[in-house]
Amino acid sequence: MQNNTQEFFLISPDETIYLIFDKFLKQKGSLVQFNEGKPAIDRILQTPPAMIILDIKIEDISYLEMIKLIKGENVYLQIPLILCLDKEIPKEIENMSVFDLDIDDFILRPINPKEAKIRLELTACKASKFLDANPLTKLPGNTTIIQKIQKLLDAKRDFALGYVDLDFFKSYNDKYGFSRGDEVLMMTARIIVNTVKEECGAEGFVGHVGGDDYVFIVPVNKAEDVCKKIIKNFDAIIPYFYDPTDKERGYIISKNRQGKIEKFPLMAISIGVVFNINGRLKHYGEASQIAVNLKKIAKKSQKSTYIIDRRRNE
Amino acid sequence: MEDLRTKRKGKILAVKDLPTLPPVLDEITKMIEDEHCTPKQIAEVIAKDQVLSAKVLKMVNSPVYGFPRRITTIQHAIVLLGFNVIRGIIISTSVFDVMSQAMVGLWEHSLGCATISKIIAEELGLKDPEEFAVAGLLHDIGKVVIAIQLPEEKEEIQKLVAKEDITYLEAEKKVLGFGHDRVNSWLADHWNLPLPTKVALTYHHNPESAEFYEKFAKIVHVADFITKVLEIGNSGDELLNTLSKKDFVDIGLSFKKLAKIMDRVLEDIIEVLTFIPK
Numbered sequence: 293m294q295n296n297t298q299e300f301f302l303i304s305p306d307e308t309i310y311l312i313f314d315k316f317l318k319q320k321g322s323l324v325q326f327n328e329g330k331p332a333i334d335r336i337l338q339t340p341p342a343m344i345i346l347d348i349k350i351e352d353i354s355y356l357e358m359i360k361l362i363k364g365e366n367v368y369l370q371i372p373l374i375l376c377l378d379k380e381i382p383k384e385i386e387n388m389s390v391f392d393l394d395i396d397d398f399i400l401r402p403i404n405p406k407e408a409k410i411r412l413e414l415t416a417c418k419a420s421k422f423l424d425a426n427p428l429t430k431l432p433g434n435t436t437i438i439q440k441i442q443k444l445l446d447a448k449r450d451f452a453l454g455y456v457d458l459d460f461f462k463s464y465n466d467k468y469g470f471s472r473g474d475e476v477l478m479m480t481a482r483i484i485v486n487t488v489k490e491e492c493g494a495e496g497f498v499g500h501v502g503g504d505d506y507v508f509i510v511p512v513n514k515a516e517d518v519c520k521k522i523i524k525n526f527d528a529i530i531p532y533f534y535d536p537t538d539k540e541r542g543y544i545i546s547k548n549r550q551g552k553i554e555k556f557p558l559m560a561i562s563i564g565v566v567f568n569i570n571g572r573l574k575h576y577g578e579a580s581q582i583a584v585n586l587k588k589i590a591k592k593s594q595k596s597t598y599i600i601d602r603r604r605n606e
Numbered sequence: 607m608e609d610l611r612t613k614r615k616g617k618i619l620a621v622k623d624l625p626t627l628p629p630v631l632d633e634i635t636k637m638i639e640d641e642h643c644t645p646k647q648i649a650e651v652i653a654k655d656q657v658l659s660a661k662v663l664k665m666v667n668s669p670v671y672g673f674p675r676r677i678t679t680i681q682h683a684i685v686l687l688g689f690n691v692i693r694g695i696i697i698s699t700s701v702f703d704v705m706s707q708a709m710v711g712l713w714e715h716s717l718g719c720a721t722i723s724k725i726i727a728e729e730l731g732l733k734d735p736e737e738f739a740v741a742g743l744l745h746d747i748g749k750v751v752i753a754i755q756l757p758e759e760k761e762e763i764q765k766l767v768a769k770e771d772i773t774y775l776e777a778e779k780k781v782l783g784f785g786h787d788r789v790n791s792w793l794a795d796h797w798n799l800p801l802p803t804k805v806a807l808t809y810h811h812n813p814e815s816a817e818f819y820e821k822f823a824k825i826v827h828v829a830d831f832i833t834k835v836l837e838i839g840n841s842g843d844e845l846l847n848t849l850s851k852k853d854f855v856d857i858g859l860s861f862k863k864l865a866k867i868m869d870r871v872l873e874d875i876i877e878v879l880t881f882i883p884k
C-alpha cells in the first residue's frame with residue numbers, strides 16, 4: 293500500500309492544527325483534513341493513509357470508538373495514530389490503562405510546532421520498526437506468540453491453543469504463483485481473526501507463525517465453536533480463489549514433490565487444539581508441540597478437520 | 607464531445623459518498639447496535655440494499671485486504687470484513703437528503719431484479735444463486751451514481767424519456783454520450799468487483815456481447831425484464847424492451863420452468879416488498 297503521494301489524515305475541526313502540520317508535511321505528501329469522524333472512516337477503510345492525527349474534539353462520533361475500529365483490524369493497525377488532547381486530560385482516558393488506549397503517541401494543545409514535528413517523525417519511525425509483525429498479514433509474529441503463551445502458562449491460566457495450517461497450499465502456489473498464494477494467506481488471516489473476535493472478543497488472540505501457519509488462543513469453552521466456524525467459512529470461500537475450471541471440477545493439476553504431474557484437491561484447513569487446564573502444561577515448547585502434532589493428524593484427512601486434546605491431567 | 611465524455615467519466619468515478627435511503631439505514635443501524643445480531647442476519651438486510659451492498663463489495667475487494675476481485679457475495683464479504691468494519695461502513699454512510707420518488711422506485715426495481723435473478727439461478731440448478739442475486743441487485747447501480755454525481759444531466763434524461771418515445775438507456779446515451787451500462791463497467795473496474803459481477807452489470811442490456819460469464823448477463827437480462835413486466839418498482843423506463851424466445855432458451859429455460867419461476871416470484875416478492883420503505 294506504499295505510494296509516492298502519501299496522505300496524512302487530520303481528523304479535527306481545528307483550523308490552527310491544520311496550518312501547523314501542513315507546513316512540515318508538505319514535503320512528505322499531503323495533509324487531508326476532516327472536520328468530522330464519519331467521513332474520515334470511509335476514507336481510512338478504503339485508502340489507508342500514512343498517518344492519522346485524531347483530535348478528541350470531533351463531535352459526530354466518539355474518538356475512542358474510532359481508535360478501536362482502526363487498531364482492532366490487522367489491515368489497519370499499522371497506521372500510526374496520534375491523539376490530539378487538551379492540557380486537561382479527559383476522565384475516560386485518565387482512568388484507562390495505557391495498554392487499552394491503543395494509540396502511538398499524543399500531542400497536547402496548545403501545540404508547540406517544533407515538538408509536534410519531532411513527535412510525528414518519531415511515531416512514523418517507530419511504526420516501521422515493529423518487526424515482529426508478519427509483513428503480509430500484519431498479525432503478531434513468533435516472538436509475540438511465544439511471549440503470550442508463556443505468560444498464560446506462567447499465570448496458570450486455562451486456555452485453548454490452536455495451530456492452523458492449510459492443506460495443498462504448496463500445490464496451489466506452484467500452479468497459481470506466489471501473489472495468488474498471498475491472497476489466500478490474507479483471506480485465511482481475516483477468517484481466523486474475525487471468527488476469534490466474534491466468538492471471544494478481547495479474550496482471543498491470533499498470530500501468524502509464517503507461511504500458511506497460524507496460531508490462535510481462545511477460552512477453553514469457545515475452542516470447538518471457533519474451529520467449526522473457521523472451517524465452515526474457509527470451505528465456503530476458498531473455491532473463489534481458483535480459476536473457474538478448477539473451481540468447477542474441484543481439483544487442480546500440478547507437479548508433486550517428485551516433479552510428476554498429479555491431481556490435487558482444493559485447499560482445506562487443518563486445526564490442532566491443546567487445552568491447558570489446571571496448569572497442566574509448563575512450557576511453551578510443550579504446548580506448541582502437542583498442538584502441532586494434533587494438527588499433523590488432522591492434516592491426514594483431505595477435508596478440513598480439527599482435533600482437540602481435552603486432557604486435563606497427565 | 608470526447609472531452610465532455612472524459613470529464614463526465616472522471617466525475618462519475620470520483621464518487622466518494624454513496625448515500626442510501628433513510629429507512630434502510632435506520633433498520634441496519636438498529637441491527638448493529640443489537641448485540642445478539644448475527645452476521646447472517648446483517649447480511650440478509652445488507653443484501654436488500656444496492657448501495658450498502660456495493661459499498662461492502664467494494665471494500666472487501668479493495669487492495670487493502672489483499673484479495674481484489676475475488677469476493678462476489680455479501681455473506682462472504684461480511685465474514686471477511688468482520689463486524690467492526692461493517693459497522694464502520696454503516697456509520698459512515700449518509701442518506702439522501704430528499705428521498706426522491708425516483709430513488710425509491712429504482713431501489714424496489716433493483717431488489718426485485720435481485721430476487722428474480724436468484725430464483726432463476728436456483729431453478730436452473732446453478733451452484734451459487736447468491737452470486738446472481740448480487741448481480742441482479744447491482745445491475746442498475748450506474749443510475750444511482752449518475753443521479754448523485756451528475757444530477758442535472760439526470761433531470762435531462764428523465765425529461766427526455768417523458769417527452770420522446772425512447773428507453774432510459776437511449777436517453778442516457780443522447781444526454782451523456784454513454785449509458786448506465788458503461789458506467790457500471792467503469793465502476794466495476796474502479797471498485798475491483800469480481801469478473802462475473804462485472805459482466806452482469808456491463809452486459810445486462812445486451813448479453814450477447816459478453817465474451818465470458820455470459821450466463822450472468824443473460825440471467826440478469828431476463829430478470830430485469832420480468833421485474834419490469836410485473837411493475838416491481840420503477841427503473842425509469844416507460845417503454846418495455848422486447849424479450850426474444852432466444853433469451854429464455856439461451857439460459858436453458860423451458861416454458862414449464864418459466865411458469866414455476868413466475869409462481870415462486872409472485873410468492874417471494876410479497877415478502878421482499880414488505881421491507882420497502884414507504
Ligand SMILES: [Fe+2]
Pocket residue numbers: 745746786810811
Ligand atoms: Fe439497466
Ligand SMILES: [Fe+2]
Pocket residue numbers: 715719745746830841
Ligand atoms: Fe434494470
